[in-house]
Amino acid sequence: MHDLPSSAPRQTMLVVGMVTLITAGAFESLAVATAMATIARALDGMALYSAAFALTIATSVVGMVAAGVVADRARPALPMLLGVVTFAAGLVIAAFTPSMSLLLLGRALQGLGQGAYVVALYMVVARAFAPAQRARVFAWFAAAWVVPSLVGPVVAGLVVDTIGWRWVFGAVALVAAPAAAVVLRTTWHVPGPETLPDAATTRAGVRRIGWGAAAGVGVTVVTLATERDGTAGIVVGAAGLLAALVAAHFLLPPGTLRARRGLPAVVGLRGVIAASYFATEVMLPLILQTERGLSPTRSGTILTVAAVTWALGSQLRGRNLASSLTYLRLGTTLSIVGIAASATIALPGTPLAVGWVAWALAGLGVGMVYPTLSVLVLDVAPPAEHGAATSALQVSDALGMSLAIALTGAAVHVVVNALGIGGYLLGFGLTTLLGLVALWLAGRTTLPDATTPTNATA
Structure with missing residues (x-):
């Protein structure tokens, strides 16, 4: 340092x-x-x-x-x-x-x-x-x-x-x-x-940039494919998803897709929590405007409230009152509860205030998780690899968020057309499930040796 x-x-x-x-x-x-x-x-x-x-x-x-x-x-x-x-x-x-x-x-x-x-x-x-x-x-x-x-x-x-x-x-x-x-x-x-870095490491870095480009193409293809109906959209979207996952295998630390303990789990958790939270976030204004009759300005306040509680959660994390593992478990739990409870806005007759409180709770939880993962990735990775580790954290975030938004949005669109407003519950169910995966991953960010940096108070 x-x-x-x-x-x-x-x-x-x-x-x-x-x-x-x-x-x-x-x-x-x-x-x-x-x-x-x-x-x-x-x-x-x-x-x-x-x-x-x-x-x-x-x-x-x-x-x-x-x-x-x-x-x-x-x-x-x-x-x-x-x-x-x-x-x-x-x-x-x-x-x-x-x-x-x-x-x-x-x-x-x-x-x-x-x-x-x-x-x-x-x-x-x-x-x-x-x-x-x-x-x-x-x-x-x-x-x-x-x-x-x-x-x-x-x-x-x-x-x-x-x-x-x-x-x-x-x-x-x-x-x-x-x-x-x-x-x-x-x-x-x-x-x-x-x-x-030596010559071999430099060549590996160049290959990483190539895989980054492949991941970007895959994300673009998946996103655009969800705008198309029929078999062609499914085939193109599947090809894009496969390209993004293959690229992720080479871009993220070895063992990330298998949730290996330590740095791989830290990086993986960032992608899963981003997928859970942001895939839910894009559904909220849509439901409030199209199903509950709110104006764009009024529906947007639910996102504003969560942004404020996100910042509050981050400030609480900055006080270093507990271990990193405690913050991760508490934050992911609050996020899960908030996401599940925010599904009530899809149910006619439910007071909208319940959705606002629920999403504020989710923002508070994710606000604790994000800075904790940012601290952990620097603690766990060797100083000479801070750039690659930090890059992997951001890549995991972007891939998890974008793929979840595209795929969840496409699934919800199909079900809502068939079942009506209740179809949105599928989307909330999927993002809640992702939250539970994030909670499991939180426990894998630590290593068996209690002296490792991942177990220390950040």
Whole structure:
């Protein structure tokens, strides 16, 4: 671990810069989700609506893998710089695009850059902060999503209605640029790894980037296949899923898909908890608007409440009051209860307040789990492999989330068409089951030797 050559004020400046950069990325994600229907209509590209989201997720996987490979060979400022520049280029292209095809190029660059700079931020935490400080920094990372969750959709709507949708991208660039400058200036002298990988390890890194690209293609194919009906959609989707799983086998630590104890279980848990939580989240506004008659603004408040409790859970985790294993078990349990109870919004006559309280509980639980896994992956992995381990954590998150959203959404769509509103219960059942798998995985993040870092209080 290389401490930042500075005093507390300079470290505070670094945290402020990193949190601002994450906030800009969070706002971009939420604002674009709000404005994309308007953008697609303006560019005569409604047929490519889903692709605008799928491409961003797919290229983010490539960015994560590539940044992890570079970070294990250079100072974290290098992948940070490459990621921020790529992200900014994507924003500029999207802001000035005359066509939907160029918008897709901009969205692809945004995902590529954001995936890279997020991994770089984790490497800054690993090399510039003492282990005892990391949980608090990761808690601030989670808190960075609160303000965008509260105001992002509303601000995006106002921007679209007043000065135009292009400023959704332009405003993010204006916020991200100074934040990136602060982070780059503060971390420029943070050194890279003490020993450089040998030639064989370098070749393995190049292969990882190739598998990252394969995973991205697989995710894109699965997402787009769910928009098609009939046998063709099923065949194409199955091929994409197979490609993503094969790539995951090579991208994630050995034993991840078999839930081996230690680092593989830590990385696997991140993907499963992301799948459980976010696949549930995308169903909630849909049910509230189409089945319970709520407006988009009112239905969106259920996500806002969960974002606030997520940040609260992260802040509680940052206090280091219990062991990492305790936080994981408590957080996953709260998430399971919240997901199962939030299914009540699909039942006519059930008070909507029950769903709001339930989803707030799920947010609180996942808010404890995420920073705990971020701390554990740095504790368990050797310092020379922090880049690859951090990249694997982010890749697991992206793959788990995107595949679960696509597959659960497709299954629910079919059942709801056949059974009506009660069909949504299938979706909640699947995501609750994923939560139970996450709870089982939580117990496998520790090793038999009680002295190992995974058992220590983070």
